[in-house]
């Protein structure tokens with residue numbers, strides 16, 4: 001019982017129950033029985049002074065009549081008197097006169113005779129009528145007898161079981177108290193009237209000495225045997241029927257029982273332990289049980305057996321040693337009830353929990369088998385030797401084998417890799433292994449686990465076909481790593497591949513940017529643009545060998561990874577081939593289109609030893625290529641704004657511009673026909689204390705990367721105008737050319753600021769020429785055209801610088817309000833020897849003149865070039881052959897030194 005109040009309740013009920021059983025006498029038979037057993041165990045012979053003069057069979061035979069004449073008894077008295085006993089009790093009824101009056105008189109005479117010892121005659125009482133228990137009738141010896149003897153009661157009443165166990169020693173008859181014969185004989189005082197005192201049946205009847213009445217009468221019993229003895233005279237012969245049923249000794253003659261009564265009084269009456277002590281015992285038993293109850297059935301059994309043994313032993317001990325009578329039926333009953341209650345409750349609890357467990361198990365089993373059969377995943381149950389002992393339908397379907405057939409298979413037959421370590425026990429865990437199915441090997445995910453609570457080595461394997469997942473993964477990966485338009489691998493895949501590059505194998509990355517693609521997109525629409533990209537992507541993929549992988553990085557940017565190469569020359573040839581393929585016309589949307597491309601080449605690990613850096617290098621190289629005269633370029637750290645030197649340079653440049661530490665030099669332009677200096681080109685110079693002389697080819701692109709370029713242009717222009725104004729005052733009539741960055745042409749605000757600046761300084765606008773490059777026109781031609789138109793509208797001239805290095809067609813230039821065309825020096829360098837260069841220059845001149853443009857040849861380094869160009873019809877020349885760029889004051893000197901005697905004030909083309 002887990003709850004204490006329940007235990008309390010049960011215990012209380014047991015105490016009350018046993019108490020009630022005790023009170024109602026229900027336990028009395030048990031107590032009597034227990035007392036009898038105890039007594040029987042303790043029965044023994046005692047030392048007694050009782051001499052029983054027995055009216056036995058022998059006496060009856062010798063006198064040969066019955067009832068005897070009272071004269072006989074008179075004679076016996078006489079005999080006894082002469083022997084001088086301690087006391088005499090005649091257990092013979094003398095209440096009525098007999099038929100023989102003489103004999104009566106003789107007896108009376110005998111009784112009346114004076115004697116030293118006590119003579120006791122019996123009396124008894126009975127209820128006046130059988131129906132009532134109020135009026136009592138006392139039957140006493142005849143008055144003549146009782147005058148001279150003492151009268152003692154001999155009443156004995158049986159217990160409900162018919163056995164006599166106790167006796168009342170004092171009866172109160174109102175007028176007088178009567179004592180029992182035994183009490184008189186024993187001289188026992190202080191006994192309470194009406195109280196039944198127990199008879200001590202431990203006293204063996206054999207403790208008394210028996211002599212035959214007849215023997216005493218005939219004088220055969222010597223007086224010494226009688227002297228000082230307590231003599232009881234009574235019937236023992238069976239035929240006289242004076243026997244009393246008693247416990248332990250079954251039936252004893254009345255006289256013997258009187259002797260036992262007497263002896264009991266003499267030895268001391270056993271005391272009954274008060275009833276409330278029995279109740280306390282019950283309580284003790286229950287309390288003890290509470291302590292045992294919690295410990296289970298076995299403890300309770302021990303408790304009960306202990307209690308049921310201890311209680312009788314205790315009562316035996318009390319009876320035997322202390323003459324205390326303890327009834328233990330009630331506490332024993334309590335112990336039994338405790339045991340039964342405990343066992344019942346325990347059994348109940350176990351039964352309940354067993355029932356619940358069974359229910360739970362059934363539910364669990366139902367759930368498990370439901371899961372097992374409904375699972376989409378295959379489930380295999382394996383024994384310790386990896387044999388399939390059970391499986392679900394999903395598993396059978398997965399492997400394409402009948403379930404009945406699959407059961408019994410070894411795991412190796414379906415998942416060979418999983419059981420590769422043939423004899424090692426299967427490891428629990430998740431694995432991805434190929435599974436053998438009817439349709440061939442299929443990737444499967446297997447989750448192996450031990451069956452909990454099983455010690456035979458059972459395992460389960462949950463198997464799932466993951467080929468679909470693989471397919472999806474692959475598709476997703478393809479999607480993530482490929483460009484949807486061209487189907488080429490994308491930047492993600494390139495990055496991954498770059499990460500795997502090893503320093504032992506030299507590799508190169510080509511960054512390819514299409515030229516002119518923006519125009520296609522803008523003029524023909526994105527649909528055609530996409531078609532062009534698709535076609536070019538396809539073309540690139542086709543034309544490149546296996547070890548070269550093409551990527552589309554976005555927009556019109558492609559990359560080629562060269563995973564192994566022999567020489568730089570080889571890389572250049574490859575780049576040329578790619579450009580050639582790009583230049584082949586593409587037909588898209590009915591249009592035949594021609595595009596170009598620039599390739600930047602970065603070498604791993606020479607230029608960069610990691611993917612992102614290599615990409616950046618290739619990017620820088622690509623811009624170099626775009627702005628240079630070749631279609632491809634290797635990475636050059638000096639062109640890279642992001643190198644340490646360039647970052648440092650950017651900081652110093654800013655300071656130099658702000659502090660006015662830049663200066664401007666001038667290179668003269670000469671009319672080739674008469675070598676008269678007609679103008680100058682202003683070129684910026686920077687000397688840094690730390691970096692030394694830095695070329696504008698290096699720092700101008702750097703400045704273009706930030707707002708510095710605006711400051712730089714402003715500074716150059718202001719300085720040049722200032723110098724120009726001074727020269728004008730000296731009478732030097734010169735055209736002034738200033739370079740403009742491509743960046744400015746998109747910046748209308750800055751351009752109008754420049755125009756204002758020119759107007760403010762009072763320089764005639766037609767004296768100023770702004771040199772722009774073709775690349776400046778590429779980004780947003782319309783906007784640039786608008787800006788240039790407004791500049792030209794102010795009267796400022798425009799010159800196309802570095803002509804021939806870009807891709808703009810002359811027809812296109814027609815829309816610009818150009819005044820001058822500057823042929824790039826790469827065409828001039830070999831013009832005397834290189835026929836194609838000369839042809840290009842010739843045709844450029846032809847075309848330029850047809851457009852009314854003045855042509856300037858740049859980079860003339862010798863007289864022969866100057867002469868040839870003059871012959872070809874080129875108006876103006878510029879180059880080291882005439883003068884290097886020089887500071888303003890130096891230029892003035894040079895000007896005066898080189899000016900032919902005849903001053904030429906007219907400007908070229910004006």
Ligand code: C2E
Nearest residue numbers: 683684696697700716739740741859860861878879880881
């Ligand atoms: P550019 O406009 O083509 O300038 C001419 C360049 O050719 C100058 O180089 C000049 O020194 C060089 N040069 C002149 N004659 C010869 C020759 O006979 N042979 C050789 N090999 N070279 C010759 P510089 O001064 O180093 O300028 C380089 C470039 O820097 C210029 O090319 C121009 O694009 C840019 N630049 C220079 N100053 C400025 C400026 O103030 N603003 C802008 N935006 N760019 C400038």
Ligand code: CA
Nearest residue numbers: 681739771801
């Ligand atoms: Ca220039």
Ligand code: CA
Nearest residue numbers: 801802822858
């Ligand atoms: Ca130039």
